[in-house]
Structure formats: C-alpha cells, structure tokens
Amino acid sequence: MITFEGAAKHYPDGTVAVAGLDLTVESGRTTVFVGPSGSGKTTSLRMVNRMVEPTSGAVLIDGEDVRSQDPARLRRSIGYVIQQAGLFPHRTVRDNIATVPLLLGWGRSRARSRAAELMELVGLEPSQGKRYPHQLSGGQQQRVGVARALAADPPVLLMDEPFSAVDPVVRTGLQDELLRLQAELHKTVLFVTHDIDEAIRIGDRIAVFRPGGELAQYDTPERLLTHPVDDFVESFIGYDRGVRRLAFFSASELALREDVLLEDRDTVERARNTVDTAGQPWALVVDARRMPLGWVDADRLRHEPSGLELGRLDLTAFGHTFDVERDSLRAALDAAVLSPAGRAVGVDPDGRVLGVVSQADLGGAIWSVSG
C-alpha cells in the first residue's frame, strides 16, 4: 500500500507541481494517475521512489516513510518503467534485464537465468536476449523495459507513460500484456498516462489530476464514467463517455435472433418465407459451418428467381462481428452501427454465427443496463 499524506512539490520560482496529494494506492491493484500535462501526475509518481522529494507532506510504503531509506536501496526494491523504455544501448537485452539483480549482487549466472525467465514472461524470444536494444521494435523495447523493472521481483511497479511512444495497435497489445501479467503477478502498479482510454482500460482505480497539481477525482473506472465530479473531469473523459461505459457490460446478455439465418444452399423462395415470417428486412446468409457470408435484403429477394441458391447472389458485406462471450456491449453497438444492415453479427470464439442483433434491440439492452 502506498499512501500520499499531503505530499506537495513547490519549486523555488513559485511553480506548484503538486498542490498537496492525499491518496491511498491499494496493494496488488493497478492505480492510474491520469491528467493533462502540468497536472503533477508524473511528479507524484516520482515521489514514491524519491526521484522527486516532496517539499511538504510525505509518501509512505506500507506505513513507512520512503525518506527513511537510502534512495538507491529504496529504488532497487521498486520497479521503474519509463517512456521509450530507457534501455542501455551498450548492453544486450539480457544484460539490460539483469541490471537490478546485478546491482543487488546476485552474481552473473543467477542474474542471467532470471533474465531468461522474465523474457519468457513478457513474451520475448530467448534468441532476442543477445541482441541490442536498437535492434528491437518499439513494442519489444517496452517489453524489455517491463521485464527489467520486474527482474528483482519488486512488490511495487512504477510506470511513467510507458506505452505513449508506440503506435496505437502496439499499445493495445502492450496493454493486454500488462493486464495478463498483472492477473498473474498482482503487483502494486502505479501507472501514469495522459490517455484516458488507456487509464480506463488498465486501471482498477483512476486518479484524475487537474492542472495546478490537484487531484480532481479518485474512483473506479465505471464510477468515473457514470459520475464525473465536475465539468473538468467530464470534459477530460470526453463526451462519448456514455458509449465508452458500455465497455463494462458483457454482450453475452443480449437476445440474439436466430430466425433470420439462412444457408447458402437455401433458395431465394425459402429466404422470402423466412423474412416474411420473421417480419425482418434483412437475413444473414451463412455457410455449412455457420461462418457468415453476408446480408441479403427482403426487397432484393422479390426480384431474384425463386429457384436460385442464395450462395450465387451478390451479398452485402457483414462488416465486423462481435464475440458474444468475450466482447462488450460497446463492441456489439459498434458492429451494429457500422453494419450496412444496421445489425450486428454475434459469433462464438471460432467465428461461427450464434445470431444477430439489431440497433433497436441493442438500444433496449443499453437502456436496461443504464438504469
């Protein structure tokens, strides 16, 4: 547990970096400090490992003031990951990871075997251990940065905008990786970012900082989205917070329609009966393995020869699907909005169609969870 007790940082020129922070970071959880630049989030993080000393107040780890320990020894017991990884260019990946164990005097062979363990943990190939940092991609370098921070198995991990310098696709992958690692390791993670989406994605608790180094709100991601305390937090989160909140609800509760599914071997006549019976303007054509092929609309069916197989028709693209078990209401809504048929296709983990849901039905489901 990390406790900030009125921790403040004022510079001699009168600048206030942190106005006086009172906050408790729970053990074994991920806490995110988020805010625009100049809001004191990084300065607050750096108070924990004494890279910044507060001008008043204190920071405690498990009840003990961090200033009671020698800074170098304190820092060796805390993992530290920075933006763009900060890897040492003259050392191999393996020796970068072994930095803290070597500082702790572990001995070379033990430090190296620990480095090998960590490379596996963060998803790096063993062959990459002998390479140099600049030979890796940005995403791989960040993995090395995380491995290096975890090398001495510290209970606390400080991460200062670690994923901000990589492209969005790689960033999402790294966030997933962090979530997976955290589910396994249960570290006390303190994570700084300026990206509210990242905060919502990875945080168990989120502290929103406002310019001038003040804490605006400290809450769970869901509470933050439903109950922002003031205009600043609301505008910082963004105006689509209602839609983003749907990310916290599973799509598995949705009522999917199966009565508008047709096989590619079915005839146009059969399809006409199906849409008439269901009273639906669209039907989804699937193959024998229930993989989606495309949409066909009721008007079109009236103009096609009755005996024609549906597989021979030019179908309307089904867009992207959502995984009923794993995806959220947000993903389902997105799929429906983007679909030319105004309907989303729900699939199982193998991509086989379970059913479809219309925007109107989704609206009902959203209404019921929003209450």
Place this chain on the structure above:
Amino acid sequence: MDVLTDLVAWFADPGQWSGPGGIPARTAEHLRYSLLGLLISAALAVPIGLVTGHTGIGGFATASLANFARALPTIGVLFLIVLLAGIGLVPVVIALVALAVPPILVNTHEGVRQVEPALKDAALGMGMRGHEVLMRLELPVAVPLVINGMRTAAVQVVATATIAAYVGVGGLGRYIVDGQARQDLTMMLGGSLLVVFLAVLTTLLFAGLSRLLVAPGLRSLAAAGR
C-alpha cells in the same frame, strides 16, 4: 626525379638502419616520447573529463582551459619550459601534454554530457549510485568519443614530437633539424616521410582500438545511422 632517386638511395643505405643514429633507434625514441606524452595526457584528461561531464560542474572552465591550451604554440611552450627547466626530456613531454590534453578532455567531457537524460533517469531510478551511473552507463556510452579524442591527440603528438630534436633528445625530428642545418633536402624529406608514416599507422591503430573497446551495441547503433 633526382629527388626521388636520392630519397630511395637514402632509405636503401644500410648505414641508416643501424646504430644510435639509425632509423630504428630514432623511431623508437620518437614513439617513446609520443607514447609518454599521450599516456600522461590521457591519465590527466580522461578522469577530469569524466568528473566534469558527470557532475556538470566545471564544464565551462574545462572548455576555456582546453581552448586556451589549443591556442598555445607548442614550440613556444617547449622553449619556455627549456628556459625554466633546462634541456632534456621533461620540456618535450610537457609541451606534448599541453597539446594532447585539450582534445581528450573536451571529447571525454562531451561524451559523458551527451548521454541521454532518459538513460540517466532510468539508471538512477533503478537504484544506481552516482559512481555506478558513471562507470556502468556514462563511461561505456562515451567510449567512442573518448577514443576519437585520443586519436586526434595521438596524431598531433606523433607529428609534433619532432620538436624533441630542437632540445637535443633525438627522435625523427633529428633528420629534419640536421637536414635543415646541412641544407640536405633528402634527409629532411626522409625524416618527414617517416613521421607521416607513423601518423598514418597511429590512425589505423586507433581504428582497431575502437573496434576492440566500443560496445557492439553502440557500434551497430552508429552503423544504423541513429
């Protein structure tokens, strides 16, 4: 073409290759003074450059001192010290040190200064102490520039060690000074060629040294053009 024929004859004369006045003996003297001057310079300049680069204290003083020393005429320094300390090896080595310290000092200082702040932040944040940051991060990253400074210094020292002849302690400068005195153009040319040859060898030696001492990660980094 006469000059060339004379020069070949000068080098071909077996008498040139033996005795205390022969080419091998003169070259050995020359190399000894050069090496001595360079080693003393490195022993002074590298530690000072590391400390000023690491602490950021004395950076301005270092640069000013180096610029001042660079402006000194080496031959003037030599004669000044001869006046003060008398003839011998000491004034020669002091003059060479005054010549070699500035490039080594400035390069070492800059080599340490140019280590990215983010790397130092990471090193400190992981719990390195000041001297560990210097020895495990700043020095290895500065090595290419340090060697560069040493190479510049070494080439200058090898070329300038000819001044030893002015104060009667030999070296390849002997041929140039004696040749001048005797109006013997061939001897002067022969001596100059030997100095040029040594300077080229020195450059090659440092190229090899940098392959040996620069961490492979930094070498391929430079090769990648970043």
